Amino acid sequence: MVNEQARADMADILEGVQEQMRTIARLQQERATLTASATVRRHVTVTVNADNVVIETKFGPDVEDLSYAEIAKAVTEAAKQASAEMARKTSELLEPLNTQRARMPKLSDLVEGMPEIKVPEPVKAPTSPPNSPARPAEDDKPMEFSGTVDVDLGRDRGGSVTDSSW
16 A cells, blocks of 8 residues: 555656656746847847847947947946846746745655755856955955765775776
8 A cells, every 4th residue: 555655656656747847847948048138228229139149239320429338338237127128027937936836845845854955056146346345355265165965985995896906
């Protein structure tokens, strides 16, 4: 009886994983077609693709009224705004995947005593120019992990293919 329940639970989990893989494949295709544009001061329009690569820059008819510094600032601002719009579109597109993921059981739900595995949050990249005083200094400290568990993997190098007797 317990074995049948375990099989049914595993079948449900596998179906959930397969559904998630299908969703990921579909969303990757949809994401690849996304673009976002932003216009600044009615003179500069920048379009980015799903990877936030600038794929088009257009200048309006009166762009010559701006100085080079104003044009540069407008291009930078338009690119930032287009990237922000792309982030919004991507987040909206991935919402069904996040909903599916929330319904899936956690590893700790399946294996008693198993620590929860969490994906680290990405670090936001600074938007200030290089060498700007507002730009954070590079941190030389190594990453630190909390809640870790030491595990003896029992890997003895003797008698393996990396043994010096080979």
